Amino acid sequence: MTGGIGLDAIRALPKAELHLHVEGTLEPQLAFALAQRNGVALPFASVEDLRARYDFTDLQSFLDLYYACMAVLRTRKDFADLAAAYLARAHADGVRHVEMFFDPQVHLGNGIDVDTVIDGLRDALDDARVRYGMTGGLILCFVRDLPVDSARAVLESVAHRAGDLIGVGLDSAEVGYPPHLFAEVYARAAELGLRRVAHAGEEGPAAYVTESLDVLGVERIDHGIRCLEDPALVERLARERIPLTVCPLSNVRLRAVDAIEAHPIRALLDAGVVATVNSDDPAYFGGYVGDNYAALALTDAEAVLLARNSIEASFASDARKAELLAALEAATR
Ligand code: ADE
Ligand code: ZN
Secondary structure, eight states, X not given: OOSSSOHHHHHTSOEEEEEEEGGGGOOHHHHHHHHHHHTOOOSSSSHHHHHHTOOOSSHHHHHHHHHHHGGGXXXXXXXXXXXXXXXXXXXXXXXXXXXXXXXXXXXXXXXXXXXXXXXXXXXXXXXXXXXXXXXXXXXXXXXXXXXXHHHHHHHHHTGGGXXXXXXXXXXXXXXXXXXXXXXXXXXXXXXXXXXXXXXXXXXXXXHHHHHHHHXXXXXXXXXXXXXXXXXXXHXXXXXXXXXXXXXXXXXXXXXXXXXXXXXXXHHHHHTTOOEEEOOBSHHHHTOOHHHHHHHTTOOHHHHHHHHHHHHHTSOSOHHHHHHHHHHHHHHHO
């Protein structure tokens, strides 16, 4: 992709990343290193063989590979190493605040308890605060194609340490798993003082976006690009300033949009929606957050608006948001 603001200028903009699955930052080399460290057999011959399978036809074709690779994550240190590698990369892209998704039900299925996962990820986040001055936290995602009872159970298992989380989200296979299935689980999350977000309108219909807002009480929508099929919903998102965490390279790789040139980010911005740009699963989709901005061939003003939106849409404290907005202002003067 040529044209638009360059990667160096993008990296110089202070920004937040709000849609990032930490398991989706597992690069093939690290997957093989962890497999060896833990004596886990990966069903791929080599790093090259694994990378050659990154030719996805839809969300499910990606999820099958993504869940298979998670088997290499076994210890607190594995989770810390995984997140630390991502945080170093994000820091280089000008990310000052990150809200990181993780999928505890999948790790539980691999015999890893949720405390091991949270402790490891928190180790890396604590280190990034000291090393880079980066703020952020964790959003526990419910896997929508696993039984709702297991979502309820995992939430109860972390109730005593809800303070170690920012909030809850909903991910994995979308079509056929409408948000209302998780109404009770989200009500409990709210009771625990957790912020709420959900993937909706990635492959699923605009109605799932509306349902996430009205039934789950989410404050932010992950992806949400299919909202454009419902003009009244687009108007509502803009009016109520409900942010969308959009992931352009993911949308192209998973064929939610035909090509990066056809990506609807401008249509969302033009409609006044608080859209943000994020990397989703950067190890699998060909780029980290800076690459996602760069792929869109943005004007300088569009890139600054997206960076500002990312800060405003974050769950950082008002004081931290003000600090980051001032840093963004200083970087663009
Ligand atoms: N889990 C990881 N990436 C995802 C995506 N793009 N959509 C739904 N679930 C996911
Ligand atoms: Zn996602």
